[in-house]
Amino acid sequence: MLKNLFFSVKHSLKFFLTGTSGKTNFPEFVSSARVDEVEIGHCDSIMKRAEVTQDWTRKLISKNPQHLNWYSQRCVGSQEFFKANMDVFKQRLNQTEGSHVLQSVKGCVWDDESGEIKGFDQYGYDGEDFLALDLHGLTWIAPKAQAVVIKHLWDKDEGRLKDNKKLYMSECPKMLQEYMRYGSSFLQRTERPSVSLLQKTPSSPVSCHATGFYPDRADLFWRKDGEEIHEGVEKGEILPNNDGTFQMSSELNVSLVKHEDWRTYDCVFQLYGVKKDIITTLDKTKIMTNWVSPSEFPVHHYAIGVVSAVVLLLALGGALYWWRKRW
Known part of the structure; x- marks a missing residue:
């Protein structure tokens, strides 16, 4: 008797960002963009520009070069944001020495059957869940007591909260749908193992x-x-x-x-x-x-x-x- 498989057809565009402080063997900042868990581009603090990693993404970039410019600008801006906030985190959490890691995953999930969209913006610090943005209530959620001080600080930045909601609930799904059109032959293929x-x-x-x-x-x-x-x-x-x-x-x-x-x-x-x-x-x-x-x-x-x-x-x-x- 064969087992019936049923999966809701959902697609995702995710941005993984990692910043480090102190003496490490890693770049100070690294980011990766992924569509349906497949990397389409990346950048880091050494090259300071975005590079695409898929042939079908290069075709899209050739017709819409602003995409690559947007990613490069986001790379530089995110690196500056991470560096500044690492200093804030260490100061507010009374940390003076040692290496620390700030990570984030943000983006959107789109159900191409129901049209449902889910945006997200989450942060981790030193390997633990730290902050997550409630895009409906426009407030940061702090799962740990030590994150509350940062939550209150970020909740005051109303402009950033509104920009994030627009980015992950409106702009991100549009970008994802465009990627799906260009990369359909690759992203919707099947390969047997x-x-x-x-x-x-x-x-x-x-x-x-x-x-x-x-x-x-x-x-x-x-x-x-x-x-x-x-x-x-x-x-x-x-x-x-x-x-x-x-x-x-x-x-x-x-x-x-x-x-x-x-x-x-x-x-x-x-x-x-x-x-x-x-x-x-x-x-x-x-x-x-x-x-x-x-x-x-x-x-x-x-x-x-x-x-x-x-x-x-x-x-x-x-x-x-x-x-x-x-x-």
């Missing part, structure tokens, strides 16, 4: 890993005799790859599986907009593992390198996902 079974040791869970799929509206689950199961299953989050595609994994605790029942278990990958699922039967001969006995090591040395590389990519993807998920 490669699916592998991975296992660290014979006693470890078997991980069904799918990578290289697009869009991120997908599901990956285990089933037994054609029925989805949840016991002994741990499903991971969808993570981004560097090339704009996505990856995810789902682990099955095989210690709960009888030897004679292995082939009754399947890993199923489903992608929104694609009718045919990718089904991988639980088969010991198909499992990639980095565990070998000493006598087998020379034979499987190459396999160890391959699997180790996969594990490293998963770890890097997880670190990136954590940063994006927080803000």
Whole structure:
């Protein structure tokens, strides 16, 4: 029995900004613009100008060069804003030494079926949620006591509050819809992943890993005799790859599986907009593992390198996902 996937068709334009103070190995300011989680441009305090990262974005820029100018101006302005507020934060929070990080994610989400628009403007400081703008009440929300002093300070800037509401509830959706028109062939494509079974040791869970799929509206689950199961299953989050595609994994605790029942278990990958699922039967001969006995090591040395590389990519993807998920 196939599982029905239903996803509301929503698109997003997000701006990720990070400012640092003190001695660090990172640029003082970095920003990235993303459409549907795909980076379309970035800038930092070193190059001090915006650069596009997608071919279809370059076509839009060639017809509307003001877009790139707007981003470059925002880059410089945001860097100055972050630098000034880092000093204010440290002063108001009685911080004199050390390195500190101010992060922000802002933008809009547009539902192309209902037309619903949601804008947002959120800040984090030193790895914790700090301030979020209520675009309807035009006031800042402080989830932590130490942020209240900054909230009161920012609430007084009525001009900025009104500008933010206009930007994220009106201008941002228009920009997003224009991006969707230019980048539809890229952003609305579908790419099926490669699916592998991975296992660290014979006693470890078997991980069904799918990578290289697009869009991120997908599901990956285990089933037994054609029925989805949840016991002994741990499903991971969808993570981004560097090339704009996505990856995810789902682990099955095989210690709960009888030897004679292995082939009754399947890993199923489903992608929104694609009718045919990718089904991988639980088969010991198909499992990639980095565990070998000493006598087998020379034979499987190459396999160890391959699997180790996969594990490293998963770890890097997880670190990136954590940063994006927080803000």
